[in-house]
Amino acid sequence: MITNLIGGRLSSWSMKSTKLHTPVLVLDAGFQPVNVVPVRRAMILLCKGKAVAVEESEQQLHSAQRAWKMPVIIRLLISVAHRVYRVVRVKLNRRNLFGRDRYRCQYCGDEEGPFTIDHVVPKSRKTPSYPGGGPTTWENCVTACIPCNRRKGGQLLSETDMRLQHVPREPHWLPPVLFQRFLKPSLHPSWNDYLFNGN
Ligand SMILES: [Zn+2]
Structure with a gap:
């Protein structure tokens, strides 16, 4: 059970706690993958109007007032994309x-x-x-x-006579290959459209 302020009213979401950690793919306004967040975080972005759902699953999330479809992919709106991007700045490791x-x-x-x-x-x-x-x-x-x-x-x-194949730069979003660990059969195949399309 978690609580969050939605539309000025305190609502409760009841789910099995493991489901709250279900990964959701986050796209920026230009449909580029920028992050993977737990469904709980995705719901907060959706409820605050900072993102819109691109794909939803049939699973539901219940609050006191209504049922919500579980997001699978969300897209950040332009006004917040830059700020959220900075939050998810890619760590060098x-x-x-x-x-x-x-x-x-x-x-x-x-x-x-x-x-x-x-x-x-x-x-x-x-x-x-x-x-x-x-x-x-x-x-x-x-x-x-x-x-x-x-x-x-x-x-x-x-x-030396060695040359770099690419100029090394800080990545602008999480490299698509990093999402592969989330690509288990239990996850939505629609992620593939965004992770590997043209990357
Ligand atoms: Zn080598």
């Missing part, structure tokens, strides 16, 4: 970095792994741009296979 790079070595294109995080400007090298050594940032870290990481070692790119 191994999983998210490998996801951004689609689990490919950014030097040789290897897709097998295992992978490591390579600092493009090594931590040990001081450059005019990085007087304290290469930082651990989205712009200075890439996915590399172990042979490429060893080959590059403590060198700057300009000191």
